[in-house]
Amino acid sequence: MAKEVAGWFHRPAFWLRSDEMKTEIAINPIACDGHGICAELLPELIELDEWGFPILKSRNLPPALLDHARRAERLCPTLAVIIREY
Amino acid sequence: MSDNSRYSFPRLAYGGKVSSSNRIAAIPSSTIHFFEHVSVFGSVEPYLGKLHHLKTQLSENELLGRGGAAFPLSKKIAGYEKHRGKVVVVANGSEGEYLSRKDEALLARHPHLVLDGLSILGSALDAKMGFIHLKSSKEASIRIVQEAIAERRGVDPFRIEVSTTVAGVGYVAGSETAVISAINRQGGLPLYMPERPIVRGVRRRPTLLANVETLAHLALLARFGSHWFSSIGTENDSGTRLITLWLPSGSYRVLEVVAGTEFAEIFQAMGISREQVSCGLLGGYFGQLIDSDKLWTLRASQSFLKSAGFSFGAGVVALAEGCPISETARIINYLAKESAGQCGPCYLGLPELAKTWKSLASDNVTAASISRVDELCDELAGRGGCAMPDGAVLLARTSLRRFRSELLEHQGGRCSYGQGSGRLVPPTGVLAAK
Numbered sequence: 001m002a003k004e005v006a007g008w009f010h011r012p013a014f015w016l017r018s019d020e021m022k023t024e025i026a027i028n029p030i031a032c033d034g035h036g037i038c039a040e041l042l043p044e045l046i047e048l049d050e051w052g053f054p055i056l057k058s059r060n061l062p063p064a065l066l067d068h069a070r071r072a073e074r075l076c077p078t079l080a081v082i083i084r085e086y
Numbered sequence: 087m088s089d090n091s092r093y094s095f096p097r098l099a100y101g102g103k104v105s106s107s108n109r110i111a112a113i114p115s116s117t118i119h120f121f122e123h124v125s126v127f128g129s130v131e132p133y134l135g136k137l138h139h140l141k142t143q144l145s146e147n148e149l150l151g152r153g154g155a156a157f158p159l160s161k162k163i164a165g166y167e168k169h170r171g172k173v174v175v176v177a178n179g180s181e182g183e184y185l186s187r188k189d190e191a192l193l194a195r196h197p198h199l200v201l202d203g204l205s206i207l208g209s210a211l212d213a214k215m216g217f218i219h220l221k222s223s224k225e226a227s228i229r230i231v232q233e234a235i236a237e238r239r240g241v242d243p244f245r246i247e248v249s250t251t252v253a254g255v256g257y258v259a260g261s262e263t264a265v266i267s268a269i270n271r272q273g274g275l276p277l278y279m280p281e282r283p284i285v286r287g288v289r290r291r292p293t294l295l296a297n298v299e300t301l302a303h304l305a306l307l308a309r310f311g312s313h314w315f316s317s318i319g320t321e322n323d324s325g326t327r328l329i330t331l332w333l334p335s336g337s338y339r340v341l342e343v344v345a346g347t348e349f350a351e352i353f354q355a356m357g358i359s360r361e362q363v364s365c366g367l368l369g370g371y372f373g374q375l376i377d378s379d380k381l382w383t384l385r386a387s388q389s390f391l392k393s394a395g396f397s398f399g400a401g402v403v404a405l406a407e408g409c410p411i412s413e414t415a416r417i418i419n420y421l422a423k424e425s426a427g428q429c430g431p432c433y434l435g436l437p438e439l440a441k442t443w444k445s446l447a448s449d450n451v452t453a454a455s456i457s458r459v460d461e462l463c464d465e466l467a468g469r470g471g472c473a474m475p476d477g478a479v480l481l482a483r484t485s486l487r488r489f490r491s492e493l494l495e496h497q498g499g500r501c502s503y504g505q506g507s508g509r510l511v512p513p514t515g516v517l518a519a520k
Contacts, residue, residue: 029429030471053430
């Protein structure tokens, strides 16, 4: 129980406003199997190439897209979407 | 070699046959065992554990990495300094590049020089563990290195525990993350490492990888000092380097050349005339294909090649006699087959690129297929977990640009060279056996 609390408690997003942070999105090309869900959920940043694999338009993740990006991170079948906060 | 002035060249090709100009030497094949090694070069012990000494020597002249990326060793060491005591050092002798044979030749000749370099580097960073990573297909060199480690044990203090590990198969097995993956027994294929090995590599420790040739040069530099080291070569690029020269006949020579030696001189010493050669591959499969006229004007110096827009890569110069477009087609086809099959853009994109490029080598070249190559290159650049797609894209892009006139000939149904023998890529039997 305590560990679970610590999980969200220590997440930087909880204490810092997301617009004060630098947030980046990355895709692990080795894990990616080209399901294409990320491009459905985050078309602003991700488009698919001719084989259905994602191309990142920008590494920078604007705060407005953070929730969508988190959804893509969570729903990727191979967990290949990575969001990093600094 | 204790008399510094007398033995400034040859260095790594010690005891080998030297050209009349005293700038090119062939590396002999017999192994130098421990007693001979110590009597020639002296003991390594006084130079162990001296980071400051090492940094001074490296600051006075740049020692660029010889594995292909040409990254300065001093910068590499500076990055690992704050991890002193936790670092794992790895000598990378796994050369996945089919055309590169210098690491193999060096390890067969001077295993102790490489081990010296590894212990100098490792002890300077207070490393406890060191690995020497070798090609799996070369049992002879694995045996030589293991014997060399056994010879030293108890005689000469390593200060670090050195063991041999074996690379996975295939072209990508020599890349940094694949080496770490192999040592960690994770399969020996490239890994996705957003935090570089400097943070977490072998056994989750900061891991410093260096090519075996870099370490051999380091062993000499630490012993004889930077003044001796830079006594030959050019101002920007001192010392010597090993190259693998592939002759049009399909055989190869591993040579030590003084930095800045003209390619024309090397080719002449090897008895190659310009008429025999249509083009040459510089830097291996991640390099560029260059027409013979240009190739004859270059020099064997990383700084010179860099200013001319090329790179020495792992020191490969492979000469071919066939049509450059067909040669490129065969190389891209080989790279497509060597993909580890991990990233979609690589295992789907490279075969597509190879197929499109093959149509350029035939006599019905269309403008559509040329623009399709361009499009594929833009799509594939930077899309892999390792540098594999980038290498193929660089080769395709530069060949497209450089041999545009030959493509126009192909468009008219002519070819000014002929198909060639395809000796730049391994024979199909090698691929089938793998």
